[in-house]
Amino acid sequence: MVPEPITQAELEKYLWGAAVLLRGYIDASDYKQYIFPLLYFKRICDCYDEETERALAACGEVFPEDHRFVVPEGAHWHDVRAVTEDVGMALQEAMHRIEDANRETLAGIFGDTSWTNKDFLSDATLRDLVEHFSSETLSLAHVPQDELGQGYEFLIKKFADDSGHTAAEFYTNRTLVRLMTQMLDPQEGESVYDPTCGSAGMLLVAALQVREQGKEYRSLRLFGQEINLITSSIGRMNLLLHGIEDCTIVRGDTLAEPAFVEQDRLKTFDCILANPPYSISRWDREAFSSDPWGRNLFGVPPQGRADYAFFQHIIRSMDPATGRCAILFPHGVLFRDAEREMRRRIVEADLIECVLGLGPNLFYNSPMEACVIVCRMQKPPARRGRVLFINAVDEVTHEKAQSFLEPRHIEKILAAYLSDEDVEGFSRSVPVEEILAKDANLSIPRYIARCDDGAVTPTFAGVYEEWTEYATEKSDAMEELRAVLKEVGLDG
Structure with a gap:
């Protein structure tokens, strides 16, 4: 029976x-x-x-x-x-x-x-x-x-x-993943890649979204790399238990040894979804400075923050014709001084389509505000030479120590993202020249928060976060200087 x-x-x-x-x-x-x-x-x-x-x-x-x-x-x-x-x-x-x-x-x-x-x-x-x-x-x-x-x-x-600070290595807020996936809109037969895939939740959401649209989700080709062995195994189990077999999840360090290569170059993908580990300091900066895969095309990040190493890896991994990505970052990547030159070069290359600012507590066990950077190798004509900024800091629901996006929040953000019309106080399409004139600072309040006279007015939260990041950055620089002086015997 x-x-x-x-x-x-x-x-x-x-x-x-x-x-x-x-x-x-x-x-x-x-x-x-x-x-x-x-x-x-x-x-x-x-x-x-x-x-x-x-x-x-x-x-x-x-x-x-x-x-x-x-x-x-x-x-x-x-x-x-x-x-x-x-x-x-x-x-x-x-x-x-x-x-x-x-x-x-x-x-x-x-x-x-x-x-x-x-x-x-x-x-x-x-x-x-x-x-x-x-x-x-x-x-x-x-x-x-x-x-x-x-x-x-x-x-x-x-x-x-239950597991506190370790949670981020294998779980990303699912409501945020759904938003990112809808922004990229993966289609049947496309390849989807996550360079730091954890339990493969982003890849899974991409497949399930295609299925919800009534399309053949099994035609997607899913690829992921994860440094932790048990977490990479969990990711493979996750996809297999959902009936998704056309997937390749590889254990390994994406920055040190990218798993997906074709001859002498990185494999490229149609869609890339990512939530890289935040500002890791234990990575091989020296090797990246002479990277054989050409991932340092915009510069070499500081030792204490590998965010732009992951950023450039993702850019290098986008298909030249169809490639697009949505990356979840803390807000600091938008304005930190040590990464200014790399940020300027990325802006000049006209790769960034959208900078989306989100509220606090969307990262697991962290009060930081999140942002999503969407890049596209071939922007629609109307968006070329421009970057869409969306200030969705208030589009969030708080519950205990965790926050999430409700369907109404996702709908509002998507509507602004898909529209070519500005929404006062919420979204604005900004010429690249204006961004470069502000030293390529991508801090969202510099472009959206407005007074009655039309002048841009940063919010307190935005100013405070920038101040915190700058203070941390200067502290890191002092520690690096002390280490150098100690090595050459000038620390006394």
Whole structure:
């Protein structure tokens, strides 16, 4: 008998119940590296059983092509469930055998979790986890693809809420991602790339948006790179659990070793969605100064802030004809003095189509205001030589420590973005010459906030943020100077 589909509420309770079993044993930020591999392992095995039953019912025997993935003998969920000692070893061996048997699609999918370290999780705790997951059948009939995908997204957000400052590495505010995706409007057959993809949420939203439009979302070609192994594995699982198989998620450092190259140049893409890590200081600036991929075309960023290294990587990765990108940044990239020359050259190249200012708390566990920079290799004629500024700082809803965009906010922003008409106090198309006359400062209040006489008046929030960024920048410069003086013996 085919089981009734589980409700979304029941699924979420079931999934979160696994995390509850880990409380007190490991840090909340580590839940993901245990829960997600177990969930995916159980799903693969239950679907394997479902495929076996379907084949037997149809023709009385089972062939290899009846299965989406191979589950080797002895590596099934039921085999692990029967183990009472060294449960972690049994889990690890089963997962590795499934990866080896499906090397083209599942190599490395379960990550590098240390299942055999009993100081973290004892046999008893692992048995409890296995029994908890065994309480539901994760077949397609009982848990359809869309429902499991939504449950997976629910877990990702819950882990982000629970894990504090580490959340940003694998979760970006979904309402903001939806806005960015609608601004780029990916189409059937296009390539979509995220150079710092985390759990692949941006790539997933791009595919789902195409599906919502009634188009063939599986025709999209999705590419992502993520430096953290377990997070990159989570990203691959995320897409596969949503039924998206034409995807390539690679583990690696995008700045040090870009994964997507063609002969002697970077691979280019139609759409790029990105939320790069904010102002990282541990990166190889010296290597970037002589970058073999030509990503330093506008200059070399300061050691303490790699934002413009990611920015230039993205520009280099846009298709010359169809390429467009939407990048989520903190506001500081719009006006920091150390990046002025690079910013000026990017403005002069007429690549920036839109600078969108958003309210605070849209980054996880950070009060900073966000901005989205949209670039386009081939702007529409009416937008050439101009940059559209949108001041949407007030278009946000606050809830506890987190903020989000409601549909009405997204609709208003999109309407301004798609229009060639200015909206007083909200959006304005500014000639590149005017921006260059202001030292290529892209701070939005310099172009939109207005007095009755038409003069531009910066807001207090904008001035305060600029002052904070400048103060931090000067402090960083002093630290670098002290380090240089110390090296040459002039620090005393």
